Each structure stands twice: as C-alpha cells, then as structure tokens.
Amino acid sequence: MTDDTAQIATPPGAQDAPMLRAIGISKFFPGTIALDDVALTLHRGEVHALLGENGAGKSTLIKCLTGAYKRDAGVIELEGVAITPTSTAESQHLGIGTVYQEVNLLPNLTVAENLYLGRQPMRGGLVSRRRMVAEARAVLADYGLDVDPGEPLTRYSVAVQQVVAIARAVEMSGKVLILDEPTASLDRDEVQLLFSVIRKLKARGLAIVFVTHFLDQVFEISDRATVLRNGRVVGTRLLNTVSQHDIVTLMLGRQLEAKVHDRQGGTAGEMLLEVADLGKRGMLEPFSLALHKGEVIGLAGLLGSGRTEMANLLFGAVPADGGTLRMHGKEIRVANPRDAVRHGFALCPEDRKTEGIVGDLSVRDNIVLALQARQGWMRPIPRAKVNEIAEHYVRTLDIRLASLDMPIRLLSGGNQQKALLARWLATSPDFLILDEPTRGIDVGAHAEIIALIETLRERGMSLLVASSEMEELVAYSTRVIVLRDRRQVAELTGAQITADNIVHAIADDPARGAA
C-alpha cells in the first residue's frame, strides 16, 4: 500500500539473484501486530539500511531473520533456498551473522578466545592456543586491526571489540551480516574504523543490513534503505536518489503541512530553574537552560541524540561532570535522585518497566512511594491518607484497575504510566521531567496524558518533556530544544514550533538547524 514499488530498484551492479529475500513476514504478539507483511531483499555487496523509530519493528524483523523469533507468516530465502532457522545458532550456521549494539562477546575471554569460541582449532584432541592466537592475528589483520589476540577483549576500545564481533560473525557465517546499531556507542573516528571494515566486507560480496538512528551514517555507508513504521514497510529507497529530509519524513510518517503553533510561549512566569554547563563526558555535551514557571520545554531528537541523558543528568540519576543548578536564584546541589526529589524535581523515566514501576508492589504503594521516600520511613503516611491520595489520582487520572491492591505490573502500559505520574504528582513537584511519557500506550491514555501536561502547565508547574512524536511536542511545548549527536543544536520558540521545523532541525546539518 504505502510501498513505492518503483523505488525498490535493485542497486546498480547487482544483477545476480539476491542473497536474501524475505517476503510477507508477519509476527504477532498478544494484542499487537509487530510485523505486518514485511518484505526485504538483500543483494550481494550491498549495505542496506533498516530505519524506523522505536517500536517500528526493526528489531522484531531482525529477530525473525536470525531465528530468535519464530515468524507467524512469510518466506525467507537465502540464495534462493527457503530457510526457517529456529535459533540464532542455526541461522549463524546457515550464513546469517548478527552483531549487536552492546558488544555480544565475553568480556572475560581474550580476543582470540572470543573469535574462536565453539570452533577452536584443535590439535591432538586439545585446543591449540598457539594456533588460535596466530590465526586470530591473521584474520584480524584482514580487518585492519593490529591487536594482540592473546589479550583480554576488554583491553581494547568498544570499536575494536565491535570489529572483533563482526569478524566472528563473518568468519562463522559469511553470507549475510546484520549490524544492529553497531555505532551507537562509538565516537567519530571509531565509526570510520568500523566503516572501513564494512566497505571491505561489501567488496567481498556480503549482504549487510545496517540498523542505526544516525542518518548521516546511513547516507555515508548504505546503498539502499528500507523504512519501517508501525510494523510495516513504508518504503525502500535508493539512497543516492533521496535526501535526509525525505527519509525522516518517511520514518515519522508525517505529511509536511504547516501547522501554526497557537500558544504564546516563552516567559510565562517567574524564573524557576537555571542550568549552566551541565554535562557529562561521552554522554551529553554541557548545556544551559533557563526554565520559567508554567513552561513546557519539549526535547526533540532521534533516539540516542541525548534526550534521556539530559533528563537523567537534571534529575541526578547520573552524576554530572560539571555545571551548576540554581533554583529560585539559589544554587542547589543535585547529586542523586534523593536530592532532586527534595528540591521538588520529579522524573518519569523512559524505561517504565526497569526504572519506573516497582512491579510486584501494589498500585497503591507505587503511587505513594516517592512521597513516602521523601518523608522518610519514620513518618509513615497514615493508611487513610494513602488511600485518599491513591483514590484521588485514580479518579482524576482515570487509572483503570480492578483494585488498588493489585500489583502494578498487571496494569496496561497506559495505566502504569498514569500511576507513575500520580506517584510524582503526589509529591507536588515544581519541576516535572517526562521522558517519552506516551511511548507504548494506547490512544486513549495518550490523549489524556497530553491533556494532563497542558493542565499542569496552566497550574504553573514547569515541565521538560522528551518525546519522539512531533505532533505531540507541537501540541504542548512552549519551547522546543532539539538535540542531535548528544548536544543541543536548535531551540524553537513561539510560532517557530511546527513539526516541519522540528524535523528540519533533527535531520539537517547542525549548522543549518541552529535557530
């Protein structure tokens, strides 16, 4: 339907039959369709980018290809032969190797041991360590690495480890190489090291899938790109025929219509919080920020651009390298979340499950948790008061539940998110940080949370909301800060706040995006 068949041109120079062809791949999870009739064709000597925002279905597709998931429908052909791998080991054996963002090698083994785990060179029934090291040295030299394979893996940088992981995948499999966000934790030079390896492998005729959130890198190394959204392929493009802007538009699924921002933003109330040069090396470049009462700052940027990092630094969840915070003009110290809570900060983290809810605890306890933690254990909130608070928020936020006593993990995503909001609203914060508050929740709750942000702003609360949904940011932000490559690249105010402008700022060269 959205597929633009004319654009699925074979890359120039690829006349032979495709290396891998996946047709009609579907995967269902209870209640959701993760992949819906997805097609993907990979040619020999091609770097094929797989793009899409979180939840678009990229990782599900990869897992179906590698056999980590069992697909519910569709055909996968490797060199014309239909395959149905049931485990990653089997797909590796068939020729599909995968390298993940977090290096999937063992930190306690040496480089050579990692490279040859499970297929060590043997001599006289025993592993020949000398041959293993020698062979490893020769293989890695092919990849442009001059390392001592007898050293522990962790002695080397993540980039080197990543290349070792690639070498392992290629040496074991050798037909298709899937790179799942391999550059997410690399700096610029390291990325170039990785790319030189990818180019070599491309020349060797491998079909390479490249998953990333960094569009510059996509255009630098890839031949074609397939964009997924909501479990469907929304287009496959030859990258030398399109612009970054086109790709971002495809990813975000927005028609670029101008929508005028109707809110008088800016200095709504008195100054609440001034942040100066807060940052952490390798995580987020120092940034400054002035926040007024009754202001909602939207944080825009692709995944990995530094949104979550900014939220965590402000809340003291990750200690900053330097910088100062002033609240109501007075300098404050936020070294950990406890300090932050004491100063009236609140944070709904991005990863609701591992950093937000306390799964086995009742909804009631989850709601009063932060308030109770701030009061200290000596002063328990009386049972009646607890019930009053919990019931209040269940009513005002319309949290749907069978009982306040049920463990919070049994609630749906949207209701969990509302309960987390309730946890923080119960502490009557001055400054509320929301990191992706609407991810993975149903449409109804989605609208309610957006309305709630509006209400809180009107009541004079200050908010910082990180989101990857442009429409949403436009709807509630009085100011939008755009992050890219872990630093602030633009700030939009007033009428500048349109989805179009945000998309431009995200996609365009930093120099052009700066407003």
Place this chain on the structure above:
Amino acid sequence: MMAGAVQGLLKRIMPQLVILAAALLLNFIVFPDFFHVDFRNGRLFGNIIDVLNRGAPTALLCIGMTLVIATRGIDLSVGAVMAIAGATAASLVVDGHGWFTALIGALATGAICGFWNGILVAVLRIQPIVATLVLMVAGRGVAQLITEGTILTFLNPGLIRLGAGTILGIPTAIVIWICLGAFVAFAVRRTALGMLIESIGINEASSRLAGINSRVLLVCVYLVSGLCAALAGVIVAADIKGADANNAGLWLELDAILAVVIGGNSLLGGRFSIVASLIGALIIQSVNSVILLSGMPPEFNLVIKAILILGILVIQSPKVSYIWYMLRASGPQPQPDRKTPRPHRATEEKTQ
C-alpha cells in the same frame, strides 16, 4: 480497616498454616499425647511447648533473614554470628559482669557483625552471598578466639534464665521470639520500612529514582539480621549454660533460609511476611518432632528436609510457574516478567 489487614494476613499465611496443621496432625497421629500440656513446678511442659521452645533459634534468625531476603540478599553468616554472640555473653559473665551487660555486649557484637555485612553489600556492592561468606568462614574462628577454644560454661542465673527460665510459666525463649517477631512484623508495617524494603528488593533502580535511600536501608536490614542472630546465640548459650564456638548455630543459617522459603517468601526479593516465615520455622521444628516421636531414626531428618526444600523450590521456580501460567493461559494473568533469575552470574554485578 484493621479487620481487612487481618484478613489479608490470613489469606497470605493460609498455605503455611495448612502445612503446619498437617505437620502437627502427623505429630498427633504418631504420638496421641502430643497436644497434652502440663503445668508443673511453675512451668508448662509438653511436646507442643517443646516445638515452640526448640524452634526459638531458627525463629529468631528467620526474622532478620526474612528482611534480608526481601531485599534480594542473603545472610550466610548468622550461624557464625550466633557463636560469636554466645561467646561474648559467656565470657562477659565469666569475667564477673552481670547478665544485662552480657546481653548488651552480645547484641553489640551482633550489630557490629551485621553492620560489617551491610557495608560490604550496600557500599562495596559485593554480592550478598559472597559478602556474608567471609564472616561465615571467619566467624567461628573469632568465636573460638573469645572462648579460647573451650566450651565456656557459666552459672550466672540471670543469663541462664534467658534460655532456660520461664516467664509466667512459659519458657523465656518462646516469649522472646514471639515478642520480637511480633514487634518487628508490627514495626515494619506500621512504619514505611516494610514497603521501602520490598521496593528495593523488587526493583532497586526504580526505587532509587523514586528517591529511596537504598544504601542505608540495606545496611539496616543486615544490622537487624545480626541483632537477631546475636539474640539467638545468647539463648542457645543460656540453654546449654555454655558457649560452644564450634557447634552453636551450626547450619542454622540454612534452617533459617529454609524457614523463610517455606514461609512463601521469594528468594528473589520483594513481598515478604515475617509471620509466614515464623510459621515456616515452626513447620521445620514440627517435622523434626514427628521424626523424633515416630521413632524413625533421626537420620531421616536431613533427607526429609532436602525433599521438602526441593518440593517447595520446584513450586516456586520461575520456570514451573511459567509453565503453570501457560497451562491456564486463557485467564487474564499476564506472564511473569521476572524470570530467569541468575543471582550468581557475573552479569548481575552491580556497579555504582
């Protein structure tokens, strides 16, 4: 309100009560006089009283152990701490101090031991099983150092009364463990401690982000465990009128862990019930009693205990509960999301 809480508690401890009833019934079957209680020489006598009395050390230990396990930890050192505390109390009275000084001294040693464990776990971030192993290994040596290798006997009537005396005809040990158990169970529920402990046991990252001071709480929990162990150590020493550094509390840490597990508390931390653990301790003691009364050789005691652990663990195992869930998947229960716990794997290493 109060009635609701009692009802909730009853519902929670029902399985344990049923097992306890079954164990007591077995006792009754093999020994019809089991429930017979006499009042002689100002003291209650009877098999059921024995069960309560002999179960005292395990019961005391499992109070602290329940809290430790609720934080996803474990305290292997309690047996050794018992030996140290018993030795301290004995050597103090032998040196001529009063029984109260001895008791305070023993409790102080227990507190120091618990504090040490807590620092290792909460501040140095050493896995609990490893951290408490140090004291488990060295503790008995320390106890022997205090008793100078002998079984330090004493005659101080005040101290002996703590283990072998009676209060209103009830053996002191029983009074102590019931009072302490009730006090701690009550205290953690009347303050916010219980909830905060459960919270860090279930999800420490979330708890920290909610502003909970998990470090201090962890230290406190190990401290309480040390105190409970010290008290148990004093009682055991008072009972035999001497401190035996080699055998006091030997393997009792395992009984205490077992009691907590029988009490339905997950070794993976989270929701806990001290009352259920205490019933667990009584179940263990009742099983011991059945074996004794039935004339079965006491050799079978350990085998039965092992089978008991295995049975309970299989029921508690995440894999089995997952299969159980799959069997009745038509219901609205979502699948357990805390599976594959491997507390021992290096990947779980917490760094801060």
Place this chain on the structure above:
Amino acid sequence: MIRSTHLPLIVTLVTFVLAFALCGSQYPSILSTRVVANLLTDNAFLGIVAVGMTFVILSGGIDLSVGSVIAFTGVLLAVILRDTSMHPLTAFALALVITTAFGAAMGATIHYLEMPPFIVTLAGMFLARGAAYVLSTDSVPIDHAFYDTLQGIYWKAAGGGRFRLIGGLMVVTFIVGAVVAHRTRFGQNVYALGGGAQTAKLMGVPLAQTTIGIYAISGGLAGLAGIVFSLYTSAGYSLATVGVELDAIAAVVIGGTLLSGGYGFVAGTFFGILIMGLIQTYIVFDGTLSSWWTKIVIGMLLFAFILLQKGLTWATTVRKRRATGSAALS
C-alpha cells in the same frame, strides 16, 4: 607478559612464596620434604574437591553439596566393604558413578528449572548428608587388604618425606583439571558461561550440556575426594568433612578465581590449597597459636581477595563505561 586477568593468580603466588619464606625463616624444618609431602597428603581430598569447585565457580555457580558427598562416599564404601564381598575397585567405580550422576542431576535442576545453584546444591547437601546418615550413623572402619596395599604405596624422597598415592592423585587431578579448563572446548564453554550466560548462549555455547557437565564434574570429583578421604582415614563416617565446601570455596577464591565467575585458573586453586595447608602447618609448628587462628586468617585472606577482585572488576567497568559512553543508559 603480565596481564590484568593474571593479577589475582600472581598475588596468590606471591602470597604463597612469602608465606613459605616466612615459615621457613622461623622454622627451617618446614622446608623439609617431609613437611611438603604431608602437606600434599593431608590436603589431598580437599584439593581434589577444590578442582571441581573451581569449575563450578568459574561458570558463575556454587556447589555447597561437596562436603556431604565426600562423607556419603566414605560411608558408602565402608558399608559396601563391610557387608559385601565387592572388590574395592568395583566399589570405587560404583561410588564415582553415583556421585557423578548426583552432580549431573543438580546441574539439570539448575538449568532446566532456572533455580539458583546456591539453593539447589543446598538441598543436595542435605540429601547427601542424610543419605550418609541413613547408611550408617556410626563410624564404620574399613579393613581390607587392598586398602593396606594402596596406603602402602609411597615414594620416599631424600629427607624422609613420603609422597603417598593420594597426594599424587591430587596433583594428577589438578593437571587434568587445568588441561580440561584451558585446552578443551568444554573448558572454554565453562569460562564463557561465567562471562555471561545470555551472551554465551548467543555465541552458540550449549548451556544445558555445559551446566550439567560442570556439576557432574564437581559431583564426581567430590566422589573421588571421598575415596581419597576413606583411604586417608580408613573409615567412613557420616559426620565427617562437615564444612569442607567452605574450605574448598575459600581455596578457590584465595587461588585467585573470581567468585562471580569467568576469571581464574585451576593452577591458582592448587596454590590456594597450599596456602591454607601452610597456615595450618605453621600453627602446628608454632604450638602456642591456637587452631582457630586458621579460620580467622583464612577469613581475612578471603576478604582480601574478594576486595582485590572487586577492585579489579570495578576498574574494568569504569574503563569500559568510559569507552562506551552513554550506551549503558540508552
């Protein structure tokens, strides 16, 4: 070349050399072959069981059952030799089969039911000890000509040291253990498991097979240690070797193996055993020091090595985090 992963092993070696030198300077007679031979003989069963424990701990697990398994094996042999006419060698084979199967069953429980090794082997500990009680509560003496023959085998070194069969068996076990750990695919898989079960699985390590194999080895070696112990004491007693699992764990850790798994060497455990044996020997030679100092010193050593390991892991994670940047967060 000195690598950071070798550091704990080096510390162990240095500790051993220093301790030996210290003992030697105070009591020159400690340096005799007699003392060395006794060190090997007295610690033979502990050494053998510590080899198995090294595998278990390298994989990130723990085995609390070994002390009980040793006692069980001893009682089993004693009872068989008392009540039947079975030849000791057949009895040895039977004991090894039973204990290996027992270990394998624990491994299978750990893997398939996804239960913590600590608690499974705790149950195993009760079970094995209980089984020993059921066989016999009394100490059963072993009186068999074949035992006398085995006990009579020794090599007399210059200086009067008698290197007995069981000491030799321990050394052989260590050598075989080291080869298996470092020079076989199984051994590499053990390290892989200790480095991270999930990653190991993704890299194609057969988890079930490896886990079961590890605990089978530990069980089997505990059985072998039981045989050695029965040769050492000429008896089987169900209350024997209580707490040996703790000694074995301590030896492994003092030998430089990380308790959280993944790092360590079988050879290190050998020196861990020797250090512990040396402490005991020193205390015996001293005469004025009481035996409890053994436990205290071992506990302190244990603590020192745990701290050292913690420091090393900490250093590597800090370095790694610096390299990874925000990866941990996103």
